[in-house]
Amino acid sequence: MPNLNKYLSFFLSLTKIKFMKKLILYFALAIIVNSSFAQNLDTGKFRTYPVGFYHSVILKDILSEEKYAETPYTPVPVFKMEFGERIYPTKIPEYTTVFHAEPVSQGSSGTCWAYSATSFMEAESYRITQKKVKLAEMYTVYWEYVERAQMFVTTRGETYIGEGSESNAILRIMRNHGMMPQVAYSGLKNGLNYNDHGAMFEEYEAYLKSVKETGNWNEEEVTQNIKKILDKYMGTPPETFEYLGVKYTPQTFMTEYMQLNSGKYFSFMSTKEFPYNQKGELIENDNWWHCNDYYNLSLDDYMTVINHAITSGYSVSLCGDVSEPGYDQIVEVGVIPTFDIPSEYINEDARQLRLSNGTTTDDHCIHLVGYKKVGEVYWYLIKDSGSGGFDGRNKGYRFYHEDYIKLKMMNVMMNVEPARLMLDKIIK
Numbered sequence: 001m002p003n004l005n006k007y008l009s010f011f012l013s014l015t016k017i018k019f020m021k022k023l024i025l026y027f028a029l030a031i032i033v034n035s036s037f038a039q040n041l042d043t044g045k046f047r048t049y050p051v052g053f054y055h056s057v058i059l060k061d062i063l064s065e066e067k068y069a070e071t072p073y074t075p076v077p078v079f080k081m082e083f084g085e086r087i088y089p090t091k092i093p094e095y096t097t098v099f100h101a102e103p104v105s106q107g108s109s110g111t112c113w114a115y116s117a118t119s120f121m122e123a124e125s126y127r128i129t130q131k132k133v134k135l136a137e138m139y140t141v142y143w144e145y146v147e148r149a150q151m152f153v154t155t156r157g158e159t160y161i162g163e164g165s166e167s168n169a170i171l172r173i174m175r176n177h178g179m180m181p182q183v184a185y186s187g188l189k190n191g192l193n194y195n196d197h198g199a200m201f202e203e204y205e206a207y208l209k210s211v212k213e214t215g216n217w218n219e220e221e222v223t224q225n226i227k228k229i230l231d232k233y234m235g236t237p238p239e240t241f242e243y244l245g246v247k248y249t250p251q252t253f254m255t256e257y258m259q260l261n262s263g264k265y266f267s268f269m270s271t272k273e274f275p276y277n278q279k280g281e282l283i284e285n286d287n288w289w290h291c292n293d294y295y296n297l298s299l300d301d302y303m304t305v306i307n308h309a310i311t312s313g314y315s316v317s318l319c320g321d322v323s324e325p326g327y328d329q330i331v332e333v334g335v336i337p338t339f340d341i342p343s344e345y346i347n348e349d350a351r352q353l354r355l356s357n358g359t360t361t362d363d364h365c366i367h368l369v370g371y372k373k374v375g376e377v378y379w380y381l382i383k384d385s386g387s388g389g390f391d392g393r394n395k396g397y398r399f400y401h402e403d404y405i406k407l408k409m410m411n412v413m414m415n416v417e418p419a420r421l422m423l424d425k426i427i428k
Contacts, residue, residue, distance in 0.1 A: 114138075118135045123369070138195070140170050140173045142230055145226065152222075167317040185241075271355055314414060317367055334400040335403065
């Protein structure tokens with residue numbers, strides 16, 4: 001018996017040693033993993049930005065010298081991700097791109113939707129005809145504001161009034177009014193180089209408010225008065241014009257010279273609010289005409305069709321949220337910081353949460369014109385007409401990580417050919 005007790009004591013001591021070693025190894029691994037994870041966590045802070053393109057260029061153009069001198073730049077602290085010394089893929093030559101015209105600024109106006117859609121149509125026309133044409137964004141804007149006022153009358157004042165719209169509004173304007181080159185109609189008056197729509201839209205909105213207050217629902221009268229306001233600030237679009245020695249109407253220019261057909265373009269969204277693989281309405285104020293031609297896709301299909309389009313040589317018009325801490329005009333990137341949500345947790349539910357609680361909103365429309373793969377991750381070259389897009393080194397461009405589109409871009413418009421990848425599954 002004494003020998004047995006001796007062997008049992010020896011065995012227990014060995015077991016304790018092995019257990020202690022395993023315990024030490026476990027804690028060591030936990031420390032390493034936690035330390036590694038902590039090192040990869042993003043952080044944020046409040047920061048201010050130096051004088052940018054909007055104040056130093058746009059305001060200087062649209063204000064008198066006296067007024068500009070009385071408008072000092074006042075930096076406002078905003079909460080942003082700390083980018084530190086990280087290196088992002090922000091070299092345009094490294095991207096596979098489709099043809100697109102040089103970036104242009106929308107000035108002091110809420111017309112990003114028109115700039116995104118117009119740039120998209122310029123790229124489409126070049127793909128079809130090999131012709132480089134600068135189209136008139138303000139021609140589309142002019143008729144958009146006329147049609148919006150008419151809808152305001154039809155709905156007896158229940159139409160949302162604002163400068164913003166969706167990029168697929170251009171399809172409706174193309175059908176009803178055609179297109180026009182920039183040289184035929186710029187929408188600029190008084191020697192300005194940039195749009196200045198502040199006073200115009202104040203007058204536009206005030207007039208429609210008075211129509212509602214007085215109950216003057218005469219559509220013809222309202223249309224004529226709205227046109228007078230637009231003509232005053234933007235000029236009157238010509239009914240015919242010459243381009244390269246040939247006389248056109250807006251419709252013949254679109255169909256004969258540009259060779260564009262509004263029926264060749266489709267829009268997609270991704271929301272759990274509606275069944276997938278069906279058409280529905282994009283619930284958003286800027287969709288003021290309640291367009292219900294958006295095909296609703298699962299998030300995986302949404303990203304698949306975007307990637308299919310750009311890798312097949314087709315550009316994409318995007319609209320979504322740019323008021324984010326990982327969206328920076330100096331670093332020029334759109335990324336999702338881990339303190340918002342880690343990449344591996346970005347899915348349909350994370351996207352829907354932000355759509356439903358209002359933290360994803362339709363702030364801005366841009367034009368996706370290129371891509372680059374870093375490992376298995378897509379980065380996208382974005383053409384941006386917003387003033388912040390001209391603050392960085394690559395004037396008029398930004399660079400989006402795929403997570404940014406996955407989480408924050410609400411809807412897209414593209415040509416029917418890449419769209420067939422999804423349409424053929426939906427339309428039987």
